[in-house]
Amino acid sequence: MKRMKTIAFILGTRPEIIKLAPVILELRKYNKDYNVIICNTEQQKELSNQTLSYFGLNADYNLDCMRENQSLSSVQARILTSLDKVYCENNIDATIVQGDTMTVLCGALTSFYHKIPVFHVEAGLRSYDIYEPFPEEVMRQMTSRVADLHFAPTVVNKDALLKEGISKDKIHVVGNTVIDALTCLSDDVIEESRKFYVQNNINIDDKLVLITAHRRENHGERIDRIISAIEYLAEKYQDHSFVIPVHPNPNVHDKIHTRLGKFLNIHLLKPLEYPNLVYLMKNAKLILTDSGGIQEEAPTFACPTLVMRYETERKEGVEAGVSMLVGADYKKIIHESENILSSNKEQTRLKAQNPYGDGKSSERIERIIREYFNKKVY
Numbered sequence: 001m002k003r004m005k006t007i008a009f010i011l012g013t014r015p016e017i018i019k020l021a022p023v024i025l026e027l028r029k030y031n032k033d034y035n036v037i038i039c040n041t042e043q044q045k046e047l048s049n050q051t052l053s054y055f056g057l058n059a060d061y062n063l064d065c066m067r068e069n070q071s072l073s074s075v076q077a078r079i080l081t082s083l084d085k086v087y088c089e090n091n092i093d094a095t096i097v098q099g100d101t102m103t104v105l106c107g108a109l110t111s112f113y114h115k116i117p118v119f120h121v122e123a124g125l126r127s128y129d130i131y132e133p134f135p136e137e138v139m140r141q142m143t144s145r146v147a148d149l150h151f152a153p154t155v156v157n158k159d160a161l162l163k164e165g166i167s168k169d170k171i172h173v174v175g176n177t178v179i180d181a182l183t184c185l186s187d188d189v190i191e192e193s194r195k196f197y198v199q200n201n202i203n204i205d206d207k208l209v210l211i212t213a214h215r216r217e218n219h220g221e222r223i224d225r226i227i228s229a230i231e232y233l234a235e236k237y238q239d240h241s242f243v244i245p246v247h248p249n250p251n252v253h254d255k256i257h258t259r260l261g262k263f264l265n266i267h268l269l270k271p272l273e274y275p276n277l278v279y280l281m282k283n284a285k286l287i288l289t290d291s292g293g294i295q296e297e298a299p300t301f302a303c304p305t306l307v308m309r310y311e312t313e314r315k316e317g318v319e320a321g322v323s324m325l326v327g328a329d330y331k332k333i334i335h336e337s338e339n340i341l342s343s344n345k346e347q348t349r350l351k352a353q354n355p356y357g358d359g360k361s362s363e364r365i366e367r368i369i370r371e372y373f374n375k376k377v378y
């Protein structure tokens with residue numbers, strides 16, 4: 001490249017960090033070509049900082065943008081205002097955002113207002129229902145309107161972008177960087193995770209069920225139904241351990257603790273450090289989740305996944321038969337879980353390959369960014 005490029009990574013939640021860390025580490029290999037700025041909106045303050053540290057990364061900016069009981073508009077206003085200062089203080093050549101959060105939309109908009117190109121990692125996922133996931137579906141769609149490079153994980157995502165009129169030269173199918181992150185874990189780190197479960201008296205064997213639920217659209221009555229289904233399963237399968245890393249959002253945290261705390265075979269944990277979560281996915285017989293990232297990661301470990309959502313922007317997994325949508329439907333969650341829990345773990349392992357990636361996405365992204373700058377005339 002003709003001169004070093006300053007690249008701003010705008011991130012703020014755990015999944016954004018897990019999925020951008022491999023890209024940051026890849027760009028930092030070429031420290032004569034890229035000056036990387038990490039800007040953390042702290043949309044999830046504790047989770048984001050904990051996850052950055054696991055990858056050995058530190059934010060250059062911590063924006064502390066969240067307040068209690070804030071509206072979406074007020075947090076958006078605060079993130080935009082804080083980011084604007086960062087863009088005024090630095091000579092940024094490009095912005096990288098990932099996914100579909102408020103942070104992504106604000107990063108993309110601020111960059112656009114400064115006429116700085118936006119590169120969108122994990123572009124083109126669509127449910128086409130603006131309220132599922134809310135508000136993320138729209139944030140991802142709006143980010144596509146201003147992005148100059150769209151890194152689509154799969155061909156399905158690319159086709160969605162093409163249908164929306166985005167030029168094919170700007171779309172690159174690269175796989176999902178979440179799979180790259182999985183391969184960042186060393187044997188030593190995995191061993192530490194094994195010890196974590198021994199210390200916490202949690203038996204990791206062939207009868208392990210991992211459950212996560214946190215999405216906004218599952219708050220209210222839906223989380224009540226999900227909890228009822230978990231109560232039923234924990235009673236029926238007393239020889240199985242149900243491990244739930246509980247999201248700190250009070251809408252789910254309080255109900256889960258009140259209703260599930262009394263079960264001996266349910267382990268309610270704080271949000272897990274990423275390697276400890278990966279250790280559970282690696283060992284689980286079944287995963288029940290509403291998480292996007294976990295839907296993508298689980299097939300790498302051949303673990304069947306029931307997705308507690310009515311829509312998913314990750315249909316490739318459903319099509320490949322590695323995950324199934326069960327909504328927040330009491331009967332469906334129970335029925336499909338029983339199909340798996342009543343069999344041996346070996347019999348229910350997935351045969352299909354992970355449709356979301358091969359662990360080389362970050363290398364592809366770096367090469368495309370390099371070409372992008374090499375082609376640009378200044």
Ligand code: UDP
Pocket residue numbers: 014015018178212214245270271272273274275277278290291292293294297
């Ligand atoms: N994750 C984690 N600890 C947990 C739960 C999830 O490290 O206790 C990881 C998970 O492996 C995945 C990402 O966080 O990579 C998913 O984040 P989350 O479920 O919060 O959000 P989503 O993917 O739905 O946007």
